[in-house]
Amino acid sequence: MKNKSLAFWLFLTPVILGLGIVVVIPFIYGFIYSFTDWNGIRATAFIGLENYISLFQEDEFMNSIWFTTKFAFVAVILLNIFGLGLALIVTRNLKSSSLLRTVFFMPNLIGGLILGFIWQFIFISVFGDIGNLTGIEGFNGWLSTANTGFWGIVILTCWQMAGYIMIIYIAYLENIPKDLIEAAKIDGASAFQRFKNITFPLVAPAFTISMFLTLSMAFKIYDQNLSLTNGGPANQTQMVAMEIVNTAFSDNDMAYAQAKAVIFFLIVSVVALTQVYYNKKREVEM
Amino acid sequence: MQKKKFYTGVASALLASTVLAGCSFSSGSGDSDSGGSEDQVTVDIFQFKVEFKDQFEELTEMYEEENPDVNINVKTVGGGNDYGQALKTSFSSGEEPDIFNVGGPADVDEYEEFLTDLSDTEAADAALEGTLSAVDRDGEILGLPFNQEGYGLLYNKQVFEDAGIDPESITTMDDLEEAVQTIDEQKDDLGIEAPFALPAKEQWVLGNHLANTFLATEFDNNLNTAYEADTVEFEQGDQMKRFLDLQADYSVGPVLSLDYSQQVEEHFSLGNVAMIQQGNWVYNTIESMDPEFAESNVGLLPIPVEGQEGKLPVGVSNNWAVNNESEEEVIQASKDFLDWMYTSEDGKKFVTEEFKFIPAYEGYEDQNIADPISQEVYEYASAEETLGWVFMGAPTSWTEDSLGSAMQEYLGGDIEWEEVEEKAISGWESSRQ
Numbered sequence: 001m002k003n004k005s006l007a008f009w010l011f012l013t014p015v016i017l018g019l020g021i022v023v024v025i026p027f028i029y030g031f032i033y034s035f036t037d038w039n040g041i042r043a044t045a046f047i048g049l050e051n052y053i054s055l056f057q058e059d060e061f062m063n064s065i066w067f068t069t070k071f072a073f074v075a076v077i078l079l080n081i082f083g084l085g086l087a088l089i090v091t092r093n094l095k096s097s098s099l100l101r102t103v104f105f106m107p108n109l110i111g112g113l114i115l116g117f118i119w120q121f122i123f124i125s126v127f128g129d130i131g132n133l134t135g136i137e138g139f140n141g142w143l144s145t146a147n148t149g150f151w152g153i154v155i156l157t158c159w160q161m162a163g164y165i166m167i168i169y170i171a172y173l174e175n176i177p178k179d180l181i182e183a184a185k186i187d188g189a190s191a192f193q194r195f196k197n198i199t200f201p202l203v204a205p206a207f208t209i210s211m212f213l214t215l216s217m218a219f220k221i222y223d224q225n226l227s228l229t230n231g232g233p234a235n236q237t238q239m240v241a242m243e244i245v246n247t248a249f250s251d252n253d254m255a256y257a258q259a260k261a262v263i264f265f266l267i268v269s270v271v272a273l274t275q276v277y278y279n280k281k282r283e284v285e286m
Numbered sequence: 287m288q289k290k291k292f293y294t295g296v297a298s299a300l301l302a303s304t305v306l307a308g309c310s311f312s313s314g315s316g317d318s319d320s321g322g323s324e325d326q327v328t329v330d331i332f333q334f335k336v337e338f339k340d341q342f343e344e345l346t347e348m349y350e351e352e353n354p355d356v357n358i359n360v361k362t363v364g365g366g367n368d369y370g371q372a373l374k375t376s377f378s379s380g381e382e383p384d385i386f387n388v389g390g391p392a393d394v395d396e397y398e399e400f401l402t403d404l405s406d407t408e409a410a411d412a413a414l415e416g417t418l419s420a421v422d423r424d425g426e427i428l429g430l431p432f433n434q435e436g437y438g439l440l441y442n443k444q445v446f447e448d449a450g451i452d453p454e455s456i457t458t459m460d461d462l463e464e465a466v467q468t469i470d471e472q473k474d475d476l477g478i479e480a481p482f483a484l485p486a487k488e489q490w491v492l493g494n495h496l497a498n499t500f501l502a503t504e505f506d507n508n509l510n511t512a513y514e515a516d517t518v519e520f521e522q523g524d525q526m527k528r529f530l531d532l533q534a535d536y537s538v539g540p541v542l543s544l545d546y547s548q549q550v551e552e553h554f555s556l557g558n559v560a561m562i563q564q565g566n567w568v569y570n571t572i573e574s575m576d577p578e579f580a581e582s583n584v585g586l587l588p589i590p591v592e593g594q595e596g597k598l599p600v601g602v603s604n605n606w607a608v609n610n611e612s613e614e615e616v617i618q619a620s621k622d623f624l625d626w627m628y629t630s631e632d633g634k635k636f637v638t639e640e641f642k643f644i645p646a647y648e649g650y651e652d653q654n655i656a657d658p659i660s661q662e663v664y665e666y667a668s669a670e671e672t673l674g675w676v677f678m679g680a681p682t683s684w685t686e687d688s689l690g691s692a693m694q695e696y697l698g699g700d701i702e703w704e705e706v707e708e709k710a711i712s713g714w715e716s717s718r719q
Contacts, residue, residue, distance in 0.1 A: 144542035234694035
């Protein structure tokens with residue numbers, strides 16, 4: 001209790017205020033509103049759990065949750081594979097390794113909206129032209145079906161985020177003591193054995209972080225979704241975040257959207273925390 | 287210990303209050319008497335049309351010069367969704383504007399308690415037949431229309447001429463189908479890719495505009511009828527399907543990933559297609575791509591509807607509303623300003639020449655309507671050869687989320703047309719319970 005001096009509170013006040021005004025208070029308000037019929041201007045009645053009951057009966061919302069889950073599953077796996085893969089490439093003492101790091105990280109510096117439009121052009125125009133030139137059917141009609149829309153968002157996300165995840169893996173890979181690897185080499189361990197038994201366990205903390213980041217990011221994705229497919233065709237590629245925004249601002253159903261947001265918050269936090277808990281248990285200390 | 291806690295509390299409270307004071311909000315509800323004499327009236331306008339922000343501000347300056355005791359502040363927040371959101375925020379935070387925009391009857395209902403009756407204004411008297419239906423509540427006029435907008439099939443005159451088709455002769459769906467086939471047969475000679483470009487990625491193109499053409503008759507061209515209807519019948523569903531099929535079959539593809547800007551810019555403006563289903567609002571875009579083409583090569587053709595041949599869907603997309611919680615003199619000043627904008631000579635000139643609006647008011651006969659597409663729309667409107675914009679009266683987001691999305695599924699081959707109608711009907715009925 002010693003540190004609760006005047007100075008302590010003075011330094012803390014701006015942060016607490018900021019956090020309170022921007023995060024905590026709106027969150028509490030939102031939670032309360034989700035039990036009313038609030039339309040953005042006024043709430044006239046307290047309707048209890050009605051919003052929560054009807055959202056579980058709504059196909060569109062359930063579809064978007066299922067779509068997002070599928071997406072998160074695929075994206076998390078691919079992102080970590082690509083991230084680790086890239087990190088292994090750029091830590092191999094290549095001449096071009098710092099150039100490569102910059103190049104791989106670059107897509108992450110471009111905003112999601114812009115990337116969405118760039119990839120929209122690639123998927124529709126460039127893929128279309130390739131399809132017409134080569135006669136391969138698979139290149140035609142991208143983003144015009146739910147399936148290609150799904151893979152479109154997966155490809156876009158991997159391209160954007162893999163560089164970021166790579167940076168995290170690089171930090172851990174470079175911390176692995178060289179003598180361990182050397183000793184293993186002398187003992188005659190093959191490259192794959194060295195990776196499996198030394199490198200992999202030692203970068204486990206990076207997995208925890210990367211999984212957490214990619215998982216929560218994959219669930220909350222919005223701008224890429226908006227600019228690439230805008231949920232189309234027929235709202236089949238609509239992620240939860242987008243579904244909630246549409247409910248709130250185009251259906252004008254604020255309280256209902258708020259209830260969806262609360263459920264969404266619960267799902268994301270449960271998934272992310274469970275994942276952290278299990279990965280933490282697997283980590284090894286040096 | 288007790289004492290220390292007390293000081294801590296006081297200190298934090300003090301600090302908190304200074305921080306809060308730093309970002310104190312200015313009360314913007316029109317009654318601020320910032321500067322000037324006591325008679326100065328300040329009117330806060332909160333509007334959504336980004337496209338004419340600069341011109342609109344110019345107009346308010348002109349008005350301020352003529353009326354030195356009126357001070358007008360304009361705030362513009364753009365794009366459909368953002369505006370609604372921002373307007374809500376300003377109402378729930380108490381920073382209510384004096385003049386703001388309301389769209390269809392759903393908006394009017396939502397803000398009804400804040401809307402002033404404008405039936406005593408000159409502009410309300412001058413408003414053209416039918417343009418007030420969205421804002422008319424038992425004789426009270428709760429808003430004034432911005433302008434009129436109309437859509438149909440925009441066609442490339444040159445392509446039609448080369449193909450030997452007289453656009454005047456197309457009055458029925460049969461004629462249109464025949465013309466499309468004629469064009470399609472010789473598309474290589476004409477140098478086009480396909481007769482149509484259907485942006486099926488945009489749910490509003492399908493669910494709002496295309497569908498409205500074939501729903502208008504069912505609701506007597508009146509959006510209030512649609513607004514009060516418990517169900518929708520799809521009386522002309524067969525024709526709707528036929529027209530959608532026609533566009534989709536003869537469009538550059540794949541239609542489901544084709545969007546509005548590709549349709550207008552890449553395909554129509556560059557002469558890749560012969561026709562698109564759009565309205566007067568695309569003029570500026572076409573002009574920015576190819577001014578000459580926009581000026582002389584774009585024609586407008588009504589979408590053929592049985593029994594309603596030669597009629598163009600024309601409607602009002604937005605209205606000015608005056609906040610009735612503002613002070614008396616602010617309300618009066620707001621009304622005066624709106625009157626001046628739409629009925630004075632200077633205002634009229636500005637509305638047509640600078641805003642490039644298709645006026646929704648009488649008395650514009652001697653004004654030059656800026657572009658050829660708008661000119662045609664105004665001709666249809668003054669001749670009363672119009673269909674209503676009944677989609678403005680459909681349940682909120684029904685046109686896009688329910689009908690538009692079902693039409694996309696139909697185009698994707700997932701469902702049959704009957705299911706489109708079923709889905710749309712059940713969507714309408716469930717939101718009107």
